[in-house]
Amino acid sequence: MKVAAADSGAALLDPHFKPVQIVATAAVVVEPPYREASSFRAKPAFASVENGNLLIIRELELCNELLKDVRADVIHLDMSLGGVLVEEISPVHLRGKARSSVLKILPKIRKLSTNIKRVYGIDVVALGKNSVPVRIAELTTGAHAVLYSCERCLEDGRAQILGLPSKCRAETVDNKVMLHSLIAAEQDLTGYANDDKGLLSMVSIKEMLNPCARGFWALRIIPK
Secondary structure, eight states: OOEEEEEEEEEEEOTTOOEEEEEEEEEEEEOTTOSSOSEEEEEEEEEEGGGGGGHHHHHHHHHHHHHTTSOOSEEEESOOSTTEEGGGOOGGGOOSTTHHHHHHHHHHHHHHHHHHHHHHOOEEEEOGGGOHHHHHHHHHHHHHHHHHHHHHHHHHTSOEEEEEEETEEEEEOSSEEEEEEOSGGGTTOEEEEEOTTOGGGGEEEEEEEOTTSTTEEEEEEEEO
């Protein structure tokens, strides 16, 4: 089974390590043995953290773009609702602090899901953090966020602090950014991004623990 998934994440942090902007969105297609993306699309987001739920629309749109070129059998959406079909989500499925913000975008994501089912014949399911492909999309998003933050650093001429997704660490190898999961059962899961612009050679990157969020690493990116 080939699974498409998407995620938005990694955040630029202020000097007090408070998240300010969500940096990137990526959509992936993952196939056996489900360790990394076989295909992906990624775009910078730089969206305010307060509007993070709006990026669910962007994630579905990016999945739709990817499906124009790559086949998949199902889409896993990063909404933890037990695998319910997105086109069948109703207000009774929603709980917690995000309920009101998700209600605002629910008609849009249901419409997108219905269109995907009509065009590609596949379901969009709200499986969220239980999905391995969603985790791979999260790691892929983080890897691209490193490059987008390097570019922002060079444009602004000042250091940036990038908060990585949960429980992962970054590595740069052969003009590529790799994010490796640190979760015991996920030690083989990886997300990557290719540095086609040579950004990594123009910055210095220092890795450190986020002192305000246990289990999260951060990168301080400085122009050379």
